[in-house]
Amino acid sequence: MPRSLLRRPSSSLLAIAIQLASAFSTFSPPPSSSSPLAPATAAASPPPTIIMTDDDVDVVAASASNDDDDDDDVPGDGDGSSDFPPPRDRSSDLLIDGWFHERNDLWPGQAFALKVKEVLYHKRSRFQDVLVFDSESYGRVLVLDGVIQATERDEHSYSEMMAHLPLYSHPNPEKVLVIGGGDGGVLREVARHPSVSEIVICELDADVISVSRRYLPSMAVGFDDPRVRINVMDGARFMDENRGAFDVIITDSSDPVGPASVLFETPFYRAMHGSLRPGGIVCTQGECLWLHLDLIRPLISAITPLFRTVEYAYTTIPSYPSGQIGFVIATKAGEERDGDTNEEDYDNKRQKTEDAGRDGCGGDGGGGCKVPRRVPDEEEARRLRYYTPEVHRAAFVLPAFARRAIFGE
Amino acid sequence: MPRSLLRRPSSSLLAIAIQLASAFSTFSPPPSSSSPLAPATAAASPPPTIIMTDDDVDVVAASASNDDDDDDDVPGDGDGSSDFPPPRDRSSDLLIDGWFHERNDLWPGQAFALKVKEVLYHKRSRFQDVLVFDSESYGRVLVLDGVIQATERDEHSYSEMMAHLPLYSHPNPEKVLVIGGGDGGVLREVARHPSVSEIVICELDADVISVSRRYLPSMAVGFDDPRVRINVMDGARFMDENRGAFDVIITDSSDPVGPASVLFETPFYRAMHGSLRPGGIVCTQGECLWLHLDLIRPLISAITPLFRTVEYAYTTIPSYPSGQIGFVIATKAGEERDGDTNEEDYDNKRQKTEDAGRDGCGGDGGGGCKVPRRVPDEEEARRLRYYTPEVHRAAFVLPAFARRAIFGE
Numbered sequence: 001m002p003r004s005l006l007r008r009p010s011s012s013l014l015a016i017a018i019q020l021a022s023a024f025s026t027f028s029p030p031p032s033s034s035s036p037l038a039p040a041t042a043a044a045s046p047p048p049t050i051i052m053t054d055d056d057v058d059v060v061a062a063s064a065s066n067d068d069d070d071d072d073d074v075p076g077d078g079d080g081s082s083d084f085p086p087p088r089d090r091s092s093d094l095l096i097d098g099w100f101h102e103r104n105d106l107w108p109g110q111a112f113a114l115k116v117k118e119v120l121y122h123k124r125s126r127f128q129d130v131l132v133f134d135s136e137s138y139g140r141v142l143v144l145d146g147v148i149q150a151t152e153r154d155e156h157s158y159s160e161m162m163a164h165l166p167l168y169s170h171p172n173p174e175k176v177l178v179i180g181g182g183d184g185g186v187l188r189e190v191a192r193h194p195s196v197s198e199i200v201i202c203e204l205d206a207d208v209i210s211v212s213r214r215y216l217p218s219m220a221v222g223f224d225d226p227r228v229r230i231n232v233m234d235g236a237r238f239m240d241e242n243r244g245a246f247d248v249i250i251t252d253s254s255d256p257v258g259p260a261s262v263l264f265e266t267p268f269y270r271a272m273h274g275s276l277r278p279g280g281i282v283c284t285q286g287e288c289l290w291l292h293l294d295l296i297r298p299l300i301s302a303i304t305p306l307f308r309t310v311e312y313a314y315t316t317i318p319s320y321p322s323g324q325i326g327f328v329i330a331t332k333a334g335e336e337r338d339g340d341t342n343e344e345d346y347d348n349k350r351q352k353t354e355d356a357g358r359d360g361c362g363g364d365g366g367g368g369c370k371v372p373r374r375v376p377d378e379e380e381a382r383r384l385r386y387y388t389p390e391v392h393r394a395a396f397v398l399p400a401f402a403r404r405a406i407f408g409e
Numbered sequence: 410m411p412r413s414l415l416r417r418p419s420s421s422l423l424a425i426a427i428q429l430a431s432a433f434s435t436f437s438p439p440p441s442s443s444s445p446l447a448p449a450t451a452a453a454s455p456p457p458t459i460i461m462t463d464d465d466v467d468v469v470a471a472s473a474s475n476d477d478d479d480d481d482d483v484p485g486d487g488d489g490s491s492d493f494p495p496p497r498d499r500s501s502d503l504l505i506d507g508w509f510h511e512r513n514d515l516w517p518g519q520a521f522a523l524k525v526k527e528v529l530y531h532k533r534s535r536f537q538d539v540l541v542f543d544s545e546s547y548g549r550v551l552v553l554d555g556v557i558q559a560t561e562r563d564e565h566s567y568s569e570m571m572a573h574l575p576l577y578s579h580p581n582p583e584k585v586l587v588i589g590g591g592d593g594g595v596l597r598e599v600a601r602h603p604s605v606s607e608i609v610i611c612e613l614d615a616d617v618i619s620v621s622r623r624y625l626p627s628m629a630v631g632f633d634d635p636r637v638r639i640n641v642m643d644g645a646r647f648m649d650e651n652r653g654a655f656d657v658i659i660t661d662s663s664d665p666v667g668p669a670s671v672l673f674e675t676p677f678y679r680a681m682h683g684s685l686r687p688g689g690i691v692c693t694q695g696e697c698l699w700l701h702l703d704l705i706r707p708l709i710s711a712i713t714p715l716f717r718t719v720e721y722a723y724t725t726i727p728s729y730p731s732g733q734i735g736f737v738i739a740t741k742a743g744e745e746r747d748g749d750t751n752e753e754d755y756d757n758k759r760q761k762t763e764d765a766g767r768d769g770c771g772g773d774g775g776g777g778c779k780v781p782r783r784v785p786d787e788e789e790a791r792r793l794r795y796y797t798p799e800v801h802r803a804a805f806v807l808p809a810f811a812r813r814a815i816f817g818e
Contacts, residue, residue, distance in 0.1 A: 108524075109547065110727070112522075113510065115520075136518030154699070290725070316725060318700075322732055385808070391807075391808055394802075397800055397802070399566065399796075400793050403797070
């Protein structure tokens with residue numbers, strides 16, 4: 001769940017442009033992981049189109065220099081300065097005795113640990129502590145500010161669910177915005193949908209992109225799709241400037257501490273709502289129902305008036321705290337969503353939905369996202385490792401304690 | 410998932426009888442946990458009926474002495490001897506720097522860790538290393554041979570699902586056998602079903618029962634139900650002597666290493682099948698689909714010819730490896746299972762089941778357990794913390810990679 005930081009001081013634009021320029025310099029892809037579960041490394045393909053919609057970028061981009069050095073020198077400002085205060089737990093403090101221990105005040109008293117084979121990269125970007133290591137049994141691992149963001153072994157669960165829950169809930173997604181998501185895994189999944197004509201990503205930390213392209217090619221392959229356009233900028237600002245533009249907005253963020261906390265507040269959801277087309281869908285990283293009900297409940301309450309439907313789903317993923325992570329999924333009212341091209345098919349689906357709702361497994365009589373409106377074709381289904389239409393529906397079925405806490409049922 | 414060890418040399422019977430006698434000595438219940446999620450400590454109630462069906466027990470029970478000393482002296486043979494070789498990872502090796510690290514060759518390269526507030530009990534029983542500690546954020550924790558078996562914070566997920574998946578799938582469960590389950594959590598859940606007239610538990614290690622009664626009263630309350638009868642003996646032998654006797658058999662075992670490995674082999678399933686009434690259901694601890702597909706797949710294949718249906722479900726539980734654990738659930742053919750008293754109701758349910766099957770969420774057109782045949786009444790539903798009828802159905806929906814690996818779909 002790579003982070004997007006919303007409040008970036010404009011003084012950092014030059015550095016960002018430099019970072020961005022070298023994010024697509026000619027890195028040689030590393031050998032693919034030894035993990036038996038790691039996906040095959042994608043074939044080399046041309047770098048994506050880069051859009052710089054930030055006002056200042058045209059100027060600074062001209063003076064950006066390429067950095068062709070591929071010897072462990074993924075670009076950063078290098079002076080140790082930061083736009084945000086350093087986190088309490090730096091990754092180096094968590095590398096103990098050959099293991100990485102994910103200790104954090106967000107999950108006090110518990111920690112997932114991975115045995116480290118080799119640290120491949122460890123530097124502080126302008127925004128955060130960036131660590132990549134090769135693990136004994138989870139392939140390569142990306143860690144930001146001491147928190148595991150993705151491992152080659154299980155990222156597919158998160159990436160597939162975060163992309164396909166909203167995309168298969170939409171009858172015809174064309175324009176998709178990803179906020180955060182700098183490792184590329186979610187992009188890779190969005191790109192599986194042939195109806196999608198444009199995929200815009202707003203990731204503030206260009207180092208995450210460059211590090212992922214270098215060390216995590218099975219995820220960063222997502223950047224290689226020709227429909228992908230990259231903004232290194234503030235996602236909220238981009239949305240303000242692009243209202244009513246997207247069918248699906250996915251926020252692949254880090255945890256709600258420090259600057260990322262705004263991603264869990266109502267104004268950010270209002271911005272997403274404004275940037276959606278009628279009938280559009282947002283899907284955001286929604287923390288863990290075993291750990292953060294006190295965060296999830298007020299968020300759901302606060303944003304419910306904004307959207308037509310607000311729902312919560314989750315996926316299992318061993319390398320995230322408590323072994324799972326949730327998604328807040330909300331739909332915007334709109335005639336497009338109500339008017340399927342195939343009326344009969346829609347009526348059938350709605351009937352099924354209502355039946356399912358009565359029967360208690362993933363019904364969404366209210367027009368939400370609990371029942372997919374499209375399904376992967378046979379070939380695509382074979383490629384997916386976690387998502388199925390059945391998993392889609394089951395993902396919305398919450399344990400009693402969580403359903404009570406979040407929805408009062 | 411307290412263990413039941415099947416092959417117990419008869420020479421250990423005296424020690425077991427002694428252990429058993431003191432398992433129900435007058436321990437004062439400890440103060441209830443400080444965890445906000447920990448259940449309330451149950452009111453004191455009389456100790457359960459104890460059945461000793463083992464041939465030798467009548468003799469040795471007469472010479473068993475009570476041990477009223479409640480000063481950290483839960484009984485064991487105390488000489489450090491064991492009927493099985495000591496495990497490679499002793500709990501003491503895993504208590505490092507104030508944390509308990511659950512490192513184990515069954516999940517190489519990964520480890521869940523809990524911060525320890527205080528070690529409350531740590532001794533070797535005749536069969537295994539038994540550790541109880543008070544954790545910073547998971548309440549009290551039971552550890553056997555270095556593997557977390559239950560925490561006060563999340564055991565309800567496992568205990569509820571392990572009991573209610575088979576019990577709510579059965580139209581009228583009367584006699585229930587629990588193999589293992591010495592902490593009492595599963596018994597507590599089985600006892601919620603008013604149709605059940607008899608609950609027999611076969612747990613080989615009496616120390617687990619006594620330690621749980623002393624330190625984990627919210628689980629051990631399960632022993633207090635007057636319908637519970639305890640056998641400290643070999644579960645397979647008990648089943649051989651009680652054929653066609655049970656509506657539901659639950660195996661709440663530890664992991665398949667050492668002596669417990671027989672619980673994951675075909676002869677044990679054959680024994681369970683033999684001990685079921687027609688139409689009966691077994692539910693066994695089925696390891697984790699993120700870790701042990703190479704164990705689950707051949708097990709499912711091997712036992713499929715024995716039963717009418719064989720299915721796999723899972724539940725989320727943060728303190729188990731990779732954050733979840735599975736259940737193998739199998740039904741025995743039988744006219745009882747096909748002949749509900751309420752034919753109309755049955756037909757309705759079957760139709761719903763088939764609809765659900767087509768729709769892809771937990772259908773079981775083949776008469777399995779994917780759709781509950783009964784549901785908790787309103788009062789009971791309010792007491793349950795994890796299980797709902799919706800959760801029941803969703804539990805059988807497996808991620809694509811697991812469905813392919815286990816069922817070849």
